[in-house]
Amino acid sequence: MKITKIEAGKISIPLKVPFITALRRVDTAEDLVIKVHTDDGAIGWGSAPATVVITGDSHASVAAAIKEVMAPQLIGLDIDDREEILARISRSMAHNTSAKAALDIAVHDLFCQHYGLPLYRFFGGLRTRIASDLTISLNDPETMVRHALAAVQRGYTSLKIKVGTDAALDIRRVQAVRHAVGPDVAIRLDANQGWKAKEAVRTIRRLEDLDLGIEFIEQPVAARDLDGLKFVTDHVATDIMADEAAFSPYDVFQLLSRHACDLLNIKLMKAGGLQAAAQIAALAGACGVTCMMGCMLESKIGITAAASLSAGTPVITLNDLDAADLMAADPVSGGIVYDGNELCLPDAPGLGIADVAGWEAW
Numbered sequence: 342m343k344i345t346k347i348e349a350g351k352i353s354i355p356l357k358v359p360f361i362t363a364l365r366r367v368d369t370a371e372d373l374v375i376k377v378h379t380d381d382g383a384i385g386w387g388s389a390p391a392t393v394v395i396t397g398d399s400h401a402s403v404a405a406a407i408k409e410v411m412a413p414q415l416i417g418l419d420i421d422d423r424e425e426i427l428a429r430i431s432r433s434m435a436h437n438t439s440a441k442a443a444l445d446i447a448v449h450d451l452f453c454q455h456y457g458l459p460l461y462r463f464f465g466g467l468r469t470r471i472a473s474d475l476t477i478s479l480n481d482p483e484t485m486v487r488h489a490l491a492a493v494q495r496g497y498t499s500l501k502i503k504v505g506t507d508a509a510l511d512i513r514r515v516q517a518v519r520h521a522v523g524p525d526v527a528i529r530l531d532a533n534q535g536w537k538a539k540e541a542v543r544t545i546r547r548l549e550d551l552d553l554g555i556e557f558i559e560q561p562v563a564a565r566d567l568d569g570l571k572f573v574t575d576h577v578a579t580d581i582m583a584d585e586a587a588f589s590p591y592d593v594f595q596l597l598s599r600h601a602c603d604l605l606n607i608k609l610m611k612a613g614g615l616q617a618a619a620q621i622a623a624l625a626g627a628c629g630v631t632c633m634m635g636c637m638l639e640s641k642i643g644i645t646a647a648a649s650l651s652a653g654t655p656v657i658t659l660n661d662l663d664a665a666d667l668m669a670a671d672p673v674s675g676g677i678v679y680d681g682n683e684l685c686l687p688d689a690p691g692l693g694i695a696d697v698a699g700w701e702a703w
């Protein structure tokens with residue numbers, strides 16, 4: 342089962358409502374979808390969204406990295422030599438984690454198709470369904486309340502509230518949502534690097550004084566500010582999760598050895614794929630640190646890959662895998678199925694993806 346051709350194409354998917362964080366606003370999701378062909382006619386699917394403000398990767402840079410640098414090193418390799426293929430992807434160039442992730446996902450898809458194994462079983466097959474939160478984008482408090490109530494109505498029991506623009510307004514946003522949804526819905530916050538360290542401590546302590554029942558807070562300060570992240574972690578009672586500060590296994594080693602965070606958000610697009618993400622989970626597990634499987638604003642291809650790893654990995658007990666459920670259409674046939682607040686893992690081999698509507702070579 343040798344790799345013969347690698348193609349890239351782009352898909353656009355409308356969102357139910359604009360996705361707004363402290364870092365960016367997106368009105369239509371776009372995903373670079375890659376197909377890795379083999380000499381026996383199989384296709385491995387992979388994908389990567391452009392998140393220039395987080396990974397530095399655009400669709401053009403992902404496509405160029407794959408076509409010009411990575412693909413030439415993979416053509417002709419046998420999919421059974423998985424470790425060699427993944428090592429070549431990882432060593433091919435510095436950074437470019439989204440391009441690496443797209444290829445790594447497709448290689449895992451092909452390997453599991455070859456052995457008739459659903460991807461979540463490859464990773465341990467612990468669970469067949471996993472629960473996710475749903476993200477409430479940054480808006481005025483009234484709009485966020487409306488979106489939060491709609492999410493609860495759809496069966497979500499955990500909401501990830503985006504904050505990080507203006508600390509005083511952020512507190513009003515969280516107060517309004519908590520007041521509207523009541524005490525039984527879990528609320529976690531994501532500041533997407535929006536606060537300064539001391540401002541974060543003041544804001545989080547205020548949220549604690551108001552007894553708003555916040556489960557944890559993601560990435561309060563700038564990604565590069567590890568001392569600031571540790572300062573916040575050390576000075577509040579609420580658990581702090583590293584997101585943009587935690588890309589590679591090495592980043593995670595730095596964070597954990599300094600005790601700079603309480604929790605980790607693992608994403609395929611930051612780690613560079615499933616293999617590195619699994620290494621991060623193993624590192625966290627060894628240190629007794631709980632992980633969340635997160636995602637970028639990406640289609641069901643990446644979400645199915647991430648959910649498969651999460652479903653098989655005991656240390657990943659939290660999930661923020663809502664991206665494809667934030668979209669108003671689903672061009673991907675197969676893969677996970679959203680059922681209320683849960684994702685059901687496919688039992689077909691690999692990712693279980695049959696086709697992607699609207700895919701055009703790019």
Ligand SMILES: C[C@H](N)C(=O)N[C@@H](CCC(=O)O)C(=O)O
Pocket residue numbers: 362365392395476501531533584635636637638661662663664
């Ligand atoms: C989509 C997911 N719930 C999420 O919020 N992911 C990111 C931001 C992703 C993006 O900007 O595409 C996060 O910061 O956790």
Ligand SMILES: [Mg+2]
Pocket residue numbers: 531533559560584585606
């Ligand atoms: Mg985040």
